[in-house]
Amino acid sequence: MSNPLDAAFDPEAFRALGHTVVDLLADRLGQDLVGKGLVRMDAAPEEEYAHWRKIMDSGSGGAGAFLEEFVERAIRLHHPRYMGHQVCGPAPLAALAGFVGEWLNNGMAVYEMGPGATALERWVIERTAALFGFEAGGGFLTSGGTLAMLTALLGARARKLGAGVLEYGSEPKWALLGSEQAHYCAGRAAHVMGWGRAGFVGVPVDEKFRMRVDLLERVYNETLASGRTPVAVVGSACTTSTGAYDDLRAVADFCERKDLWFHVDGAHGGAAAFCPELRGRLAGIERADSVILDFHKLLLTPALATAVIFRDAGASWAAFQQKAEYLWDASVQEEWFNVGRRTFECTKLSMSLKIAALWKVYGVEVFAENVRRVHANAERFARLVSGDSRFELAAWPESNIVCFRLKTVKEDEEAQDALQRDIRARCSGSGEFYIVQTVLNGRTWLRTALMNPFTSESDLADLLERIAELGCSPN
Numbered sequence: 397m398s399n400p401l402d403a404a405f406d407p408e409a410f411r412a413l414g415h416t417v418v419d420l421l422a423d424r425l426g427q428d429l430v431g432k433g434l435v436r437m438d439a440a441p442e443e444e445y446a447h448w449r450k451i452m453d454s455g456s457g458g459a460g461a462f463l464e465e466f467v468e469r470a471i472r473l474h475h476p477r478y479m480g481h482q483v484c485g486p487a488p489l490a491a492l493a494g495f496v497g498e499w500l501n502n503g504m505a506v507y508e509m510g511p512g513a514t515a516l517e518r519w520v521i522e523r524t525a526a527l528f529g530f531e532a533g534g535g536f537l538t539s540g541g542t543l544a545m546l547t548a549l550l551g552a553r554a555r556k557l558g559a560g561v562l563e564y565g566s567e568p569k570w571a572l573l574g575s576e577q578a579h580y581c582a583g584r585a586a587h588v589m590g591w592g593r594a595g596f597v598g599v600p601v602d603e604k605f606r607m608r609v610d611l612l613e614r615v616y617n618e619t620l621a622s623g624r625t626p627v628a629v630v631g632s633a634c635t636t637s638t639g640a641y642d643d644l645r646a647v648a649d650f651c652e653r654k655d656l657w658f659h660v661d662g663a664h665g666g667a668a669a670f671c672p673e674l675r676g677r678l679a680g681i682e683r684a685d686s687v688i689l690d691f692h693k694l695l696l697t698p699a700l701a702t703a704v705i706f707r708d709a710g711a712s713w714a715a716f717q718q719k720a721e722y723l724w725d726a727s728v729q730e731e732w733f734n735v736g737r738r739t740f741e742c743t744k745l746s747m748s749l750k751i752a753a754l755w756k757v758y759g760v761e762v763f764a765e766n767v768r769r770v771h772a773n774a775e776r777f778a779r780l781v782s783g784d785s786r787f788e789l790a791a792w793p794e795s796n797i798v799c800f801r802l803k804t805v806k807e808d809e810e811a812q813d814a815l816q817r818d819i820r821a822r823c824s825g826s827g828e829f830y831i832v833q834t835v836l837n838g839r840t841w842l843r844t845a846l847m848n849p850f851t852s853e854s855d856l857a858d859l860l861e862r863i864a865e866l867g868c869s870p871n
């Protein structure tokens with residue numbers, strides 16, 4: 397090939413590189429699943445930057461070596477000792493479908509730019525809505541839980557405050573209520589809607605980190621007294637830090653009594669709807685006005701792929717209602733197939749393909765089995781922690797998230813917390829495990845999200861031994 401542009405599009409070079417890359421990843425998957433090698437490398441930001449700058453500044457080079465280097469330094473989410481943040485090691489088929497979607501690059505803001513992805517998106521949303529118990533639900537897929545939360549709440553705002561907000565915006569005299577443990581994206585949505593930080597009002601939690609629904613009335617009245625009117629309540633199903641499920645039935649009762657929008661943040665735990673034995677944790681979700689669910693957390697799909705589902709499909713148009721003459725005819729209402737009318741994104745990749753491919757090939761049971769296994773692992777781990785006098789458990793897990801800490805003779809609370817931070821830094825820093833940490837009631841806890849269905853009981857037992865060892869030899 398004479399010039400780089402022609403070389404970049406050479407079909408045979410593409411074929412050869414594709415085989416090389418799939419071989420690389422398949423080898424890597426084989427090693428990861430049996431826990432060979434480290435979960436992660438611990439390079440400080442400056443070190444990582446220096447590494448890549450050197451490579452990038454050294455002139456052009458081979459594609460295979462470049463991609464291999466990237467893979468080599470990446471975090472290994474398929475490794476059974478990956479127990480860090482809530483992102484899954486995707487199922488290979490879903491990743492390949494993602495590659496196909498990226499290659500095609502069909503934009504799908506409008507139907508004519510992504511017909512297949514639009515149709516599959518409708519299918520995925522309808523099936524998922526049915527699992528939540530919505531008989532006439534509807535919605536769309538969007539880029540992540542944070543954007544999904546904002547989009548759902550923009551819909552809530554338009555429905556509750558009237559279409560005037562689309563013309564004139566809304567004053568900071570409104571508020572959202574939600575648990576103090578709700579993900580920060582609830583507060584961020586209030587902020588983006590122009591209501592400022594005080595636009596999200598936290599409701600205290602009980603000893604299991606669930607919203608104190610018995611205090612909702614009081615918080616509601618205090619919010620009114622402070623000059624703000626609550627518009628919606630966000631129920632967490634489940635929370636990020638500890639995986640606690642709010643009592644959605646009780647929140648639904650409250651919202652009905654006060655005529656508030658009921659939104660469920662099911663970004664993580666909404667996946668329980670796919671597993672018949674765990675579905676009970678979501679009791680009451682069928683009464684929500686809107687729900688979000690990340691397929692990239694517990695449902696084996698590469699990021700980002702989030703469902704935003706409204707109990708009344710008509711509400712899924714409420715957030716934007718925007719004119720764009722070059723894309724759609726504003727006089728035509730509610731065209732389900734021009735997805736960009738309802739999503740924040742204009743151009744959007746075919747995320748439905750990744751989900752639908754798994755569903756088609758392995759059936760809904762593949763999602764159920766993943767959710768089942770990672771929850772069983774959390775139970776297993778909680779039993780190990782609570783049966784070991786060296787450790788304490790923050791709360792019995794309701795999801796696949798377990799928070800715990802090493803007991804210590806240190807009396808000073810700050811020293812105890814510093815020890816947990818030191819353990820977490822060294823445990824994850826060594827690359828043997830990847831765990832994270834959180835703060836609950838002002839104290840530091842070690843936190844594991846058991847995302848990998850191939851994590852075994854011996855991985856969990858080894859983690860506890862390693863932590864105990866690190867605790868005996870603090871830095």
Ligand SMILES: Cc1ncc(COP(=O)(O)O)c(C=O)c1O
Nearest residue numbers: 540541542579634635636663664
């Ligand atoms: C409960 C909950 N809601 C929302 C989010 C935000 O989702 P995303 O990271 O996809 O933006 C998270 C992320 O961890 C979460 O745990």
